[in-house]
Amino acid sequence: MIKKLGLLFGIVLCISSAIAQKSTKSSAVLKADDFRHYVDYFNKMEDENIVQAIPNAQAWDWMKVNIPLFECPQQNFEEMWYFRWWTLRKHIKQTPVGYAFTEFLVPRNYADKYNLISSALGHHIYEARWLRDPKYLNEDMHVWYRGNDGKPMNKLHTFSSWNIYALYNRYLVNGDSTWLLNMLPDFETDYARWESEKRMPNGLYWQTDVKDGMEETISGGRKEKNYRPTINSYMYGNAIALANMEKMKGDKAKADLYTAKADTLKKMIQQLLWNPSDTFFETRKQADTLANVREEIGFIPWYFNLPDAGYEAAWKKVKEEKTFCAPFGITTADRSDPRFRKHGCCSCEWDGAVWPYATAQTMTAMANLMNNYTQSVVDDSVYFRLMETYVESQYRRGRPYVGEYLDETHGYWLKDDQERSRYYNHSTFNDLMITGLAGLRPRNDNKIEVNPLIPENKWNWFCFDNIPYHGKLVTIIWDKDGSKYKKGKGLSVWVNGKKAVSAEHLQKVIGNLE
Template sequence: MQIKLFNTVFFLWLAASVSQAQVLQPATFKHYVDYFNTMEQEPMVQAISNTEAWSWMQQNIPLFECPDKKMEEIYYFRWWTLRKHIKKTPQGFAFTEFLIQRSYADKYNLISSALGHHIYESRWLHNQQYLDDDLLTWYRGNGGKPLKKLRFYSSWNTDAIYNRYLVNGDTAFVKKIFPDLLADYQEWEVEKRYPGGLFWQYDVRDAMEETISGGRKEKNPRPSINGYMYGNAKALSGIARLTGDNAWQQLYEAKADTLKRLVQQELWNDKDHFFEVRKQPADTLANVMEEIGFIPWYFNMPDASYNNAWSRLMDKKHFNAPAGITTADRSHPGFRTHGCCKCEWDGAVWPFATAQTLTAMANLLNNYRQHVVTKKDYYMQLRKYALSQYAQGRPYIGEYMDENTGKWLTADERGRYYNHSTFNDLVITGLAGLRPRADDRIEVNPLLPAGTWDWFALDNVLYHGKIITIIWDRTGKKYRKGKGLSVWADGKLVKRSKRLTKITGLL
């Protein structure tokens, strides 16, 4: 039965992989990979070598073209880098976080802290066996049980798995793994939930060492883990709906509602207008704004009345630094004062957190009526994020950086090609605006500000079993597919608009 299922999945992928992009030619972008391959001697090779990289990318990735060649270059660099982290294990494929062996990793050098990022980014690969194998290794790779360190770090894995389903429509996989996800949530409740209902975490196990608000031994309720568990509960409710189990659906919807009420009641600081850590055992707010205060919007949790927190994002006194979004309030006395162990989360810029904040920001712009941030703000921060991914003039992604100079603070072999964030998912779902959903409608809402670019194209996107093409062509002369914004499925026009605005249509 397993062989039959694998063959079915493989041939579905093979059929998709030979589908043709509609307006972009893959060969146009090969020069990026040729250049990336010259940047190193490739000291470590996992499943796919540099020499195989371009062939793999042609078979697997959406294509993107825009007038901003730095943005375009980093897009292809991040796919080239992600490929480096695909590892063949006795259980199948898996995604590593570091290329070099880490002492605190689980089997096969796997680390769970950024698994949610791995899922969000890799859901756009045409061959989904990589992610299927990775997830089954994490949840069943220890003699049918989860790997021992699955819950070593806070995670939003279940939310990510459901959001992956919104892209590929693979109900069979989410139904298959549903019992594992239920058991995982229940273990989190046993291990990390206070009697009052909020979840707690050491800052180091939030993958955020040495924050201003917490400590390696402090059991504090944090906006991060509580946002994650809210997102996971909503996802479990959504998967239960697919299975037809009304009892599980209602139970986890209720759990999510309870968490939302508690976060808004217990973690909101009325003085700062921000979600903050609640210090224990004093049971008082930490009175420091940190970037994790934006995480609740990653899961569309807060009511609209809390949106004023986002006024801090673009304020240079608080989070808006020259090199990126800081992990703590720049005006706080503890800003960048006590980082240790090569892991400062007391203010330096981390791609891990930047990716979360930009995903949350895209949700705010798409799903809330608000006037706090704009598309221009989103584009400014996304472009700053893209430009930060360089070192000595060459594409580079590391662990964290100085907020003023943009200098990578761990530019060593450990942090090289750090697989700890997303970027391409932000381009696809934010900038180009493809908003995954469960039904047969396609929704596109580019967050590119009007008047910024005259054209861009996102092509060869495998979505709901079809190849999707999104084109913005102000004059119609670039791609010769008509003026304005248009969305295509398997080469057939779905919807068109003369302006850069939200459009929906039937697949």
């Protein structure tokens, strides 16, 4: 069966590869085959006991056609880049109604049809938006919103969701307004359903911890209904995205409606979820009292650029060892709280251990803070150090590994040898590398903006090559003295092989796409 799947995929891949090579030949700086050794190593690391749409034997052929290339002088960053694309590919599944992305490779009894789980869909969208072939993500969304006899999957609303916002941000990468607006009626229906299910008279949304994908927190419980920064920020982001889509469609009335919904939510979140004594966004109990505990979800509002100026003091905590900055990552709760990690172990606790799911949200939010706010709380050295820790945490017994969650002090993966945890598709990494570290900031105009969050004294060179963006291919080069790539000193951004903008230092630059 595996042999037949490989043969069929190989035929499709040959056609796609020919098209891709024709469109990328003139713009490529890096040579794809220089990085094949990573995939050869990953393939040898495991007994491939679970095979979905693209088997290991075809992994490099698929990656060569679909992913951007990356190199830098710090080998673990480079290795983790290719590992995370290799693992994402494992989760592509061919269903009777199209391709989809799984979360677990092993079957889960609480999954929807085809073993699909909606918890991390926002992460799947952010990560897969950088694939050159859009069909995998297009079909995944069609499966979720239309794959149940034309209706949404039954368990789409099992978990809180920022899908609509994520898909608008995917549009900022590929510029495909036709596909996005075709899905707009589905998104409008989806938003209204969330309003009917979770919105309270005070304007905020409630959720239980487990349905936020975050079991056993300090602020709540598996069945406790609270006003959490998660779902409320998600719904704000979704409303902002819908307002933008309605503007694209030319429907001013609906655009104004969703803008008003977002404005109301922003006001309520800042008024009711901000704890001035803790200087942090926190969960509010339905008894109308704050939970009085700093949890990592308090950074999520910045994922959506929600807070007004004046709340940036919360970010002091991300770099403090006594609160969130642990040896192996950003903890999910304040380390100084007496309830920190008191729920025991290994049943998916979110009372302090490090979860890549949350790390990805926090790092995305931090990049937004650094790009879209005037602040002096965190800088590129903080961002780089936390990204470096994220890389270092994704190893197990000396090999690349991504699982469910890990011990914040020792780095042990807390599900350890459990098959369910292996290759857990529950976070982003490469999106953080592109939009944060390399600093490609997606926009809805004909400009290209790059603002690398790397201290200039860290790497003398790096290159991100063949990044699909607005129907073109982008290359970002940092070559401190010009000797590595022979394309000039400093930072340069290239579009389809032509230099769009450059600078002597690692700094924000904006150029034209044409």
